[in-house]
Amino acid sequence: MAATGKKSVLFVCLGNICRSPIAEAVFSKMATDSGVVDKWRIDSAATSNYEIGNPPDHRGQACMKRHGVPMQHVARKWVIDSGATSDWNIGSSPDARGLACLRKHGVETSHRARQVTNDDFMSFEYILCMDDSNLSELNRRSNLVKNNSAKVELLGSYDPQNQRIIKDPYYGSDEDFEKVYEQCARCCKAFLEKN
Numbered sequence: 191m192a193a194t195g196k197k198s199v200l201f202v203c204l205g206n207i208c209r210s211p212i213a214e215a216v217f218s219k220m221a222t223d224s225g226v227v228d229k230w231r232i233d234s235a236a237t238s239n240y241e242i243g244n245p246p247d248h249r250g251q252a253c254m255k256r257h258g259v260p261m262q263h264v265a266r267k268w269v270i271d272s273g274a275t276s277d278w279n280i281g282s283s284p285d286a287r288g289l290a291c292l293r294k295h296g297v298e299t300s301h302r303a304r305q306v307t308n309d310d311f312m313s314f315e316y317i318l319c320m321d322d323s324n325l326s327e328l329n330r331r332s333n334l335v336k337n338n339s340a341k342v343e344l345l346g347s348y349d350p351q352n353q354r355i356i357k358d359p360y361y362g363s364d365e366d367f368e369k370v371y372e373q374c375a376r377c378c379k380a381f382l383e384k385n
């Protein structure tokens with residue numbers, strides 16, 4: 191338990207624009223609906239630096255809207271701050287193409303992609319990722335951090351239907367985003383019930 195007395199979970203995927211923002215939003219809505227969201231620190235991040243500063247993918251935003259999951263609310267409320275490990279983009283605004291796409295779909299959000307930091311391995315109780323590539327990268331990174339205490343696991347390990355991998359939908363379709371949503375919903379429900 192952190193000094194704040196809160197439980198904490200960081201959802202992680204490759205770019206922090208597709209799977210992990212969906213998992214963060216779904217978990218936060220479930221915790222809110224259960225009346226326990228104030229007991230949790232909830233965030234998401236990327237293993238890569240591909241999309242730092244960019245908003246969630248428009249297909250994921252559209253999927254969240256279809257399911258009535260307030261991604262914008264979650265991002266504004268729970269992303270206390272976000273930042274990059276590098277100084278490459280200091281002062282830059284989010285990628286114009288991503289913001290233009292969101293405006294086209296009438297969807298605004300304040301979540302911006304960030305990369306996992308060494309501090310995350312010391313300050314989050316759980317780091318839940320999507321596939322074996324994320325898992326091996328996170329385990330490699332955690333071994334480099336002296337006081338790492340985070341439990342690094344696959345979010346899919348909580349799936350009652352035992353689908354342990356949540357596949358990257360980046361080159362996929364709206365159906366692929368729907369499958370990401372369904373898997374995140376099952377896994378986040380089971381994870382919340384366990385904690």
Ligand SMILES: N#Cc1ccccc1-c1cc(NCCCN2CCCCC2)c2ccccc2n1
Nearest residue numbers: 203204205206207208239240241358359360361
């Ligand atoms: N990589 C891979 C990959 C492999 C299989 C399936 C999906 C992806 C894939 C590709 C992406 N961006 C395109 C390539 C980025 N550049 C790669 C070389 C370095 C400079 C950056 C993604 C971006 C955001 C979230 C998920 C992504 N996932």
